Amino acid sequence: MLNPNRTLIYSENLSLEYIENFFDSDQCRSYMTQLTDRVRWGSEKIKIWGKEIVTNRKIAWYADAGKSYAYSGSTFFPTQWNGVLLQLKRRVEEYAKIKFNSVLLNKYPNGGVGMGWHSDDEKELGIDPIIASLSFGANRDFIFKHKTNKNLRNVKVHLKSGSLLFMLGSTQHYWKHSLPKRLKVKEPRINLTFRNILEP
Template sequence: MNDLFGPAPALEPIPMIDADVTFMHGFYRQPHTGFLLQALLREIAWRQETIRLWDKEYLQPRLSAWYGDAGARYTYSGSTFEPHAWTETLMGIKEDIEALSGHRFNSVLCNLYRNERDSVSWHSDNEAEFGEQPVIASLSLGETRVFKLRHKRRKDQKRIALELTDGSLLIMAGATQQHWQHAVEKERGPCGPRINLTFRNIVLPRAAIIRATP
């Protein structure tokens, strides 16, 4: 981790029922966050994917790319994505997050929010490939955006809004994806680019695990 200005603060729990969410500002710090942002803007194979909703196709309001170990396929909205091979930058970030969190990841979804009009709608990361209680580590670089969470059934639970600042790290674990949805909605005012990296662990088929074992 970047320690130019002393040790990074610890992950702090966010008080939520039916969830295990921790957060920290300053996992990476300037100027290192700026270097990482520019490297990822250059290196990642960004593209605007389509999603299928109610038998219609729409362009996603952001750019994205899927990276990971061989065989770590990801199916979303009727499309299956084969992973690009890890870049040196992504691998370094992955290893830093693994060292802090104690969790291991074999894939990452890269999202580029180009401006205030880019967003991601309400959803849960509960696809079968992630297992029953997935751990998702979300690193933000660039412009601050508001990350919102809402309980799927408990109307008495207030929505939560977190400012995902440059270099911040959010980890969702346990039953979070079963009970909560999250979103990054459009901003009303001008907003610069933000990259979000969500590291995940795809549960690989047993045959793929055997082939990958040396």
């Protein structure tokens, strides 16, 4: 039986699956607290025009042994999975019927902090990576735009607390995505993107 909260979103070379209420409100509050307290958060440093900048986001990289991840001029070495992350990983895996070996976490203090245009297309993710994105806390807009075809409309997904979004197929090769700032949003948000790092 189809999940009544499941929405499929398609455009040219864009394939998304969105489950609005993957977790209920009580579970969301519990996981928000656990993730805030139990994850080893660090500051994110990115390189822009050769200069290193510390962002207002907090990040964490948890993965199986040996699964490091490099982007924006930085390499992240894995922290060993903890109980709450394993619990979330298994729940997502049960739904998706696939296994993930890593997760990138981002913590946004409020709507004044966002994420610029980018694609998760690093070579260690493979040709057509499946990425599962869990959201807790503040509801935020998530925007997709095609990399080359300016005639295609941007696609907006409103990511609610407790929602799960799958980015599928060739999405990462043809589309960029961003989390725009929303200054009226005062609450924090935690996002987890489960992925698979391939063998070199």
